[in-house]
Amino acid sequence: MINNTIKFISSILLLNLVQLNSYGHSVYFDENKNSEIKLRFGEFQDEYEESPGYLDSLDAINAWKINDKNEPEKLDIEKQKNGFSLTAQNSDNIAAQTGFPVMARTDQTRKPYFYARWCADFKKKSIPTLTLDIVPNGQEGEVKVYFRGKPLNGIKLNLYTPDYDKIELISDKNGIVLFKENIKSKGIYMLKIARYSENITGFDQGKLYKIISHNCSLNWHQK
DSSP states (O other), rough: HHHHHEEEEEEEEHHHHHHHTTOOOEEEEEEEETEEEEEEEEOOOOOOOTTTTGGOOOOOEEEEETTSSOOOOOOOEEEEEEEEEEEEOOOSEEEEEEOOOOETTTEEEEEEEEEEEESTTTOOOOOOOEEEEEEOOOSSTEEEETTTTOOOSSSSSEEEEOOOEEEEOOTTTTEEEGGGGGGGSSSEEEEEEEEEEOOOEEETTTTTEEEEEEEEEEEEEEE
């Protein structure tokens, strides 16, 4: 009886995780009223997940800031009720990665990965430090998309503005995305790539997957 109850709860949790992924949940950086940087999980500009709850479903969370030499410096992370606090400031360029356990989706099993960046200054050109990365390219309103260290062309991104607009953008043949003309208000913006998939078979925590799903966000405070 106890084993059946555990299996039922596990099935419900897995179903909910699939639904969360389908509804567009992101791992993203946010800035609170005290100018502190938080790592969130949820719908951008909407409610985010808390602990205890779905926030606890994320695994292997790592974060680092990019120093002036374009080198990563590991950050300490502390889980809180509504996200993760970091030993970083809003003036730092920050990156993070995490993931979900293997998930079933229709007739496929996938391992989702989430990547996030916080950009403090678009005029500082960066290099990729994430498998799927949206990188400041040295100009206001310009980024470059990389996948496994190489420019990624023709990929769709969504730009979310403080005015709750959602604007679709496409990277050019060099992986560059221009969006300066879409910056019209002050506040927190997000660029997002959702579910960029690879047909790769492997195991995670003993479970088989046949697809790796990559998700990336870039946030900044436009002042």
